[in-house]
Amino acid sequence: MARDTRSRMIAGAARLVGTRGAASMSLRELARAAGVPIGSTYHHFPGGKQQLVEEAVRSVGAHVTRRIEAGRDDGPAAALEALADEWRDVLERTGFGSGCPVLAVATEDDPALGALATQVFEAWQESLTAVLVDAGVDEQRAPRLAMLVVAAIEGAVALCRAERSLRPLEDSVVELRGLLDSALG
Amino acid sequence: MARDTRSRMIAGAARLVGTRGAASMSLRELARAAGVPIGSTYHHFPGGKQQLVEEAVRSVGAHVTRRIEAGRDDGPAAALEALADEWRDVLERTGFGSGCPVLAVATEDDPALGALATQVFEAWQESLTAVLVDAGVDEQRAPRLAMLVVAAIEGAVALCRAERSLRPLEDSVVELRGLLDSALG
DNA sequence: CCCTGGCTATGACAGTCGTCATAGACTCCG
DNA sequence: CGGAGTCTATGACGACTGTCATAGCCAGGG
Known part of the structure; x- marks a missing residue:
């Protein structure tokens, strides 16, 4: 029961941070949305809002990293597709109401959360770099491509x-796929 | 004097929105930062915070559009460089404290501001598309490249x-320049 | 049976927020 | 000099925030 409340709060925090940003996410709203008691927030998260947001961002980061690495043997195109798929799902499920919580945290003013976002982005880049190098991309160029x-x-x-549309993501993926393909030679 | 107060508030709002986001920008803080009287905010902006943010985003959008189109005859590489230069300047001048206010507004939950952000992004894409087509890029592909x-x-x-570093921007620009070059043929 | 300990519920706290009404201070024209 | 109109200053309003102390509930073990 405790674990359930805790993980529901983390999942809800991830969605709310992706929606309004960490600073504008209210703990009362989070409790309401996650269907958990308001008052026990500090029981499960003694570190308060900061701890809650940190765990939410880390959890999303780890989940996406796993998704990239799951298809490591399927090549760069598959890794790109995994990344795109994750956010396509989020965008569609929330009716374009929520985006990437890591980006949200990266564009806010808290240095601690900025450093956390950088950690997550670097983990993604490392996974992508590994896939690229595996596929034969130049070792100098691979990290740069992963960054892009x-x-x-x-x-x-x-x-x-x-824009409330998937077009930006689809268009970008088409061009990125072409670029990755041409980098394999 | 009036115009001066007004434009200082708009410039300050652009910077603050790029720093904390529109929702977390406080009118009191804006007045303090812009060195203008707090109480007269609603004299200059009867529409309140919404009008202020809208004008700030529109002003940044128009400025960047002009910068892209200024070097229209110098080709895609110059347009890309103009775009990158704008944000390099902002990042350096603010010690990585402020980013793009249009992106900030795009990732928040206000549908009106989201639509505004889309307008600005579309204007940028149209300018870039024109430069690409001028340079001989396929007309089908040019808008997709501009989106990317x-x-x-x-x-x-x-x-x-x-990350408090320019590396992500520099790395991305290197790869984008290569991609644009190879699309000219 | 009681009672201990993890969980929940309620409400207070000091602070900030956007908004606006009101009153004072200026500048400039007649 | 006087008055009109533009701008500034002050402070109030209700609502919301993160945080936490306190008290109550309710299952499990002795």
Whole structure:
């Protein structure tokens, strides 16, 4: 029961941070949305809001990293598709109401959360770099390509949310796939 | 004097929105930062915070559009560089404290501001598309490339802010330039 | 049976927020 | 000099925030 409340709060926090940003997410609203008691927030998260947001961002980060690495043997195109798929799902499930919580945290003013976002982005880049190198991409170039992929996907997700359409993500993926293909030679 | 107060408030709002986001920007803080009287906010902006944020985003959008179109005859590489230059300047001048206010507004929950952000992004994409077509890029592909460029630059700026380094932007620009070059043939 | 300990519920706290009404201070024209 | 109109200053309003102390509930073990 305790674990359930805790994980529901983390999942809800991830969605709410992706919706309003960490600063604008209210603990009362989170409790309401997650269907958990308001008053016991500090029982499960003694570190308060900061701890809650940190765990939510870390959890999303780890989940996406796993998704990238799951298809490591299927090549760069599959890794790109995994990344895009994750956010396509989120955008569609929430009716373009929520985006990437890591990006949300990266664009806010809290240095601790900024450093956390960087950790997550770097983990994604490392996984992508490994896939690229495996596929024969130049070792100098692979990290740069991985950086572009992460930046472009994150930017595209934000554009999708504003435009309430998947087109920015789909267009970006088409061009990125072409670029990755041409880098394999 | 009036015009001066007004434009200082708009410039300050652009910076603050790029720093904390529109929802977390306080009118009191804006007045303090812009060195203008707190109480007269609603004299200059009867529409309140919403009008202020809208004018700030529109002003930044128009400025960047002009910068892209200024070098229209210098080709895609110059347009890309103009876009990157704008945000490099902002990031450096603010010590990675402020990013792109249009992206900030795009990732928040206000549908009106989201639509506004989309307008700005579309204006940028149209300018870039024109430059690409001028340079001989396929007319089907040019809008897609422009979309990727905008998404990637915006994403990269966010990563720069979190990482407190220009590397994400520089890396992305290198790869984007290569891609644009290879699309000219 | 009681009672201990994990969980929940309620409400207070100090602070900030956007908004606006009102009153004072200026500048400039007649 | 006087008055009109533009701008500034002050402070109030209700609502919301994160945080936490306190008290109550309710299952499990002795």
